Amino acid sequence: EPEVTQTPSHQVTQMGQEVILRCVPISNHLYFYWYRQILGQKVEFLVSFYNNEISEKSEIFDDQFSVERPDGSNFTLKIRSTKLEDSAMYFCASNLGQGPNEQFFGPGTRLTVL
């Protein structure tokens, strides 16, 4: 069964460093998303991406964040200068299209900023 994959599973970085989180969405899906979940808190939307551009972004997704689809399979989230409060689980999700389509989540990347 097709699934969303993410690498790495765990990333440890120093405050101020850049990190890139990688995702491979389900192959026939057209819409891609990043969410994050700080320990003990809600899953929060960061950004959605369609047709090589951002469709929607939240207030969390400030200038420190960027997304890219560098090739036909990968979808990346870059955090330019990490802060302690960026420590969280980051989930990639994808679906076929807008409207009621279900979103399927990858296993997540645990980001720890020291």
Place this chain on the structure above:
Amino acid sequence: QKEVEQNSGPLSVPEGAIASLNCTYSDRGSQSFFWYRQYSGKSPELIMSIYSNGDKEDGRFTAQLNKASQYVSLLIRDSQPSDSATYLCAVNSWFDYKLSFGAGTTVTVRA
């Protein structure tokens, strides 16, 4: 900003019983409703979607939607220890890509 509210629990039920989970949402424009299961340290796993008023059954799971009351629920019948997890309610609208999640209800099934 869509608000999605869930009873945080924990909800403890004996094995074989019915677990009943509730979710309310603030945005009347919400069109799509989802229940995800999340085991500790893992990602959300989709277990049910519902779009129309009424009940939708899938195996031991039944989702119920009442748009007039802005209420969606999930029933888990014949609860098993493997059902012990946090259940997340999520909503979006027809033209809104993002999912808005509730904080989740933690369910513990006692053997």
